[in-house]
Amino acid sequence: MADAQPFRRLCLVGIGLIASSIARAAREHGLAETIVCASPDPAHRAEALALGLADEAFASNAEAVRGADLVILCTPVGVMGAVAREISGDLDEGAILSDVGSVKQGVIDAVAPHLPDHVRFVPAHPIAGTENSGPAAGFASLFRGRWLVITPNGLSDDQSVARLTAFWTAMGAEVEVMDAGHHDQVLAITSHIPHLIAYNIVGTADDLETVTKSEVIKFSAAGFRDFTRIAASDPTMWRDVFLNNREAVLEMLARFSEDLTALQRAIRWGDGETLFQLFTRTRAIRRAIIDAGQDSAAPNFGRDVDGAGDD
Amino acid sequence: MADAQPFRRLCLVGIGLIASSIARAAREHGLAETIVCASPDPAHRAEALALGLADEAFASNAEAVRGADLVILCTPVGVMGAVAREISGDLDEGAILSDVGSVKQGVIDAVAPHLPDHVRFVPAHPIAGTENSGPAAGFASLFRGRWLVITPNGLSDDQSVARLTAFWTAMGAEVEVMDAGHHDQVLAITSHIPHLIAYNIVGTADDLETVTKSEVIKFSAAGFRDFTRIAASDPTMWRDVFLNNREAVLEMLARFSEDLTALQRAIRWGDGETLFQLFTRTRAIRRAIIDAGQDSAAPNFGRDVDGAGDD
Ligand SMILES: NC(=O)c1ccc[n+]([C@@H]2O[C@H](COP(=O)([O-])OP(=O)(O)OC[C@H]3O[C@@H](n4cnc5c(N)ncnc54)[C@H](OP(=O)(O)O)[C@@H]3O)[C@@H](O)[C@H]2O)c1
Ligand SMILES: NC(=O)c1ccc[n+]([C@@H]2O[C@H](COP(=O)([O-])OP(=O)(O)OC[C@H]3O[C@@H](n4cnc5c(N)ncnc54)[C@H](OP(=O)(O)O)[C@@H]3O)[C@@H](O)[C@H]2O)c1
Incomplete structure (x- = not known):
């Protein structure tokens, strides 16, 4: 070609x-x-x-x-x-x-x-x-x-x-x-919902009274910083995405929230088995993404080869 | 020292x-x-x-x-x-x-x-x-x-x-x-909730019927792949974190869910202004994290300098 x-x-x-x-x-x-x-x-x-x-x-x-x-x-x-x-x-x-x-x-x-x-x-x-x-x-x-x-x-x-x-x-x-409709569903889960929850958690952190903004920034290498990257994307572009893919986004968001509520319940009731099972299952997808050449296998995305990372 | x-x-x-x-x-x-x-x-x-x-x-x-x-x-x-x-x-x-x-x-x-x-x-x-x-x-x-x-x-x-x-x-x-209690609150928002929602979205994606697993993997560079990294962390370690920091995690999770519900409503009602305002505010935190030396400023974390990235 x-x-x-x-x-x-x-x-x-x-x-x-x-x-x-x-x-x-x-x-x-x-x-x-x-x-x-x-x-x-x-x-x-x-x-x-x-x-x-x-x-x-x-x-x-x-x-x-x-x-x-x-x-x-x-x-x-x-x-x-x-x-x-x-x-x-x-x-x-x-x-x-x-x-x-x-x-x-x-x-x-x-x-x-x-x-x-x-x-x-x-x-x-x-x-x-x-x-x-x-x-x-x-x-x-x-x-x-x-x-x-x-x-x-x-x-x-x-x-x-x-x-x-x-x-x-x-x-x-x-x-x-x-098909266009299918594209919009695929992208809702692989792109639009990830961006939405990244924007959301950065907003939540920004609003807390018990934890200061400077603490959030200082200790962001514990995981939070991964989310701030996509939450720094262009506001106009992303507003338009959500306004124009409303149905698929709302559908996937409902699924996400339902699943999050189940995790919340597991934490509340000390159900370690449910947590452990989910946390085990999710590793396979990461491996598949790396195998498909869609991400780097280097720890912390290789962003600081002789540096630090997550919590 | x-x-x-x-x-x-x-x-x-x-x-x-x-x-x-x-x-x-x-x-x-x-x-x-x-x-x-x-x-x-x-x-x-x-x-x-x-x-x-x-x-x-x-x-x-x-x-x-x-x-x-x-x-x-x-x-x-x-x-x-x-x-x-x-x-x-x-x-x-x-x-x-x-x-x-x-x-x-x-x-x-x-x-x-x-x-x-x-x-x-x-x-x-x-x-x-x-x-x-x-x-x-x-x-x-x-x-x-x-x-x-x-x-x-x-x-x-x-x-x-x-x-x-x-x-x-x-x-x-x-x-x-x-103070130990304060540490647990700071880490709940900078680390534990980010890990929880990363695990959660990877689980949600894994369970969909309308979008196949291979589509999620193929199109993960649109944003999703950023979440799979931390969702590949050790299951035992993370189960124990959630079971042992229950109160702070549930408190922060309630805030996160409340904020997400507001975004959901904004999308449903086509309230672009609310979306735009949040998406603008979140950029400042990213900049502060980079200025504080806690992350790389390179696009896509610099993970593929001559390659690709987000949606
Ligand atoms: N990973 C992070 O990003 C991170 C960052 C900061 C703090 N932490 C904390 O650091 C601690 C260790 O995490 P890690 O990432 O180093 O985990 P890891 O690589 O899984 O190592 C855990 C170690 O604990 C050992 N172990 C388990 N049960 C034991 C027991 N009853 N007696 C003696 N040794 C036992 C394991 O032994 P075997 O594997 O040989 O069975 C393994 O060597 C955790 O408390 C975690 O919360 C982790
Ligand atoms: N960013 C991504 O990761 C990504 C990935 C795939 C697809 N997309 C899609 O690609 C498109 C562009 O995104 P981008 O990231 O390239 O955005 P960008 O860097 O913000 O560029 C948008 C461009 O559109 C121009 N523009 C805005 N309104 C216009 C109008 N009425 N007439 C003519 N030009 C106008 C802007 O002009 P001025 O700035 O000069 O005013 C700017 O040059 C979006 O539809 C987005 O959904 C983005």
Whole structure:
């Protein structure tokens, strides 16, 4: 798949972490002759040009997409519908429109109604990222060895799915095709609920009266710090994720809370056997994730090879 | 404090992650003339000797402590009372008894009643560790730049607290003296609740019918994998922590659940402002932890510098 046919003109709407990583990877692998981007923020447009991420940077999304044969929406999920409305009249005949949103059905529902018939819409989601954002946060290898989920729908066709697959494969990703609704359930448990409970525990710790903030910070190496990383992710992006994947998130959250209540009861009644059984079962998943190449086996993620860690 | 007066004979009861790290660090810094250990497992005793962690390894805890001027209990918290009973008749006049348990009041309550008057008891807890266990998991730098909490009580005296402080300081730790009850509250939020919810979400994911285990593993880089690390920690150790810090854990858990219910309601009613405000507030704590030197600022903990990460 390294023989991806290059696009003539790639337009990235938004130029944050994901868009700037795509720009770098697409340049590195020669996947687009010209790369342009759009951003409402003049400082970010200047930064994108200075970093060589784009050949041209537009304030207007509609102007940015003109003449592009691949347009990728790289904004927070909550504005994608509005962006689609803005650009719909300016999309080229035969252009492929894609996105990188962390939620898929909500994006399809918001975007599809605005699209003209002559555009192919191929929604996608790279399962890769960091807690940082902005044009300077991206790097070309972000997608290497990670999954990219494509969720085709009534506005996709096989040829455009194949071209987008080749594009992402060339950047090092492995592509999986999935139903949008199923994607949203899978991501609810592997991403959205983890982020929600990480944000939540950091908030709880911040509010305590019996334990000071400086104590929480000082003794965070006992486990807490692992949660603060994802709780430092972009607030706009994550607000939009929860507002746009409500049903799946609420369903998984109900399961999580039910299970937590059972643990609470086990602690209250001194039921060590229930605790021990759960704590044993969970180790297998960690091993499987490491075996699948999706995490480092080094203790403490290898973050301080000659340093410390958990409680 | 690098001028710690060496102990004549250091006895480590248990020879897992923490004990083997103490053994390595104590040797490196010349903090004990002789190091001995006790373990019920013949394979672990042999391993301890082969790795040079101890000069002698005993099956009997009582035999192991004879002649030691510093004895450190490095077993799971739940057996420390029984171990204290076993060794009480064999502790040397003037010996210092300490421990490394993750819970302090419960350990004091279990251990103190068994101790003869001629022994000083100085409970302690190093806020450092990894998800691994056993004699081979330790390393000399584990405690460097991390906190060690001492919780003196009726059986401690200033001189033994000072000697134990010098011992840990020489291994690179910063020592903080705290009331045992307060320690247990601080650790409930910085360590015990994070571990509990990590174990819980991994269990929830493992039980789903709509999302397969292989999907959870495949797409774990979206956030979930961060939780699996601490959910791979030793089941016995963690069962004992929850059984022995019940009150503080249940109190903090109630706060966590209350806050999570508020988030759930915000999601259900589309209250983006509440979500956005929390997600903004939590970033400050991450920054403070990095500024305090308690975590790496590298994206994804720096675990895959040219690789991937979060959703
Ligand atoms: N971060 C992750 O880990 C990750 C992983 C996979 C997928 N995603 C998805 O990728 C998308 C982007 O995330 P990111 O992390 O790259 O976020 P980011 O770094 O915050 O970038 C978002 C970009 O969108 C731009 N933008 C916002 N509103 C816009 C509008 N109306 N028109 C044009 N541009 C607009 C922003 O412009 P200015 O900043 O210049 O105002 C910014 O350049 C989101 O949908 C997210 O769900 C994120
Ligand atoms: N892991 C951490 O991150 C961490 C951090 C700070 C404090 N702590 C605390 O440190 C203590 C030890 O934890 P660890 O991580 O070092 O655990 P570990 O690697 O599992 O080691 C526990 C050791 O205790 C021994 N042991 C168990 N029952 C015993 C008994 N009745 N008599 C003598 N030895 C016995 C075990 O012997 P065998 O395996 O040979 O049977 C093993 O050597 C716990 O109290 C824990 O709360 C842990």
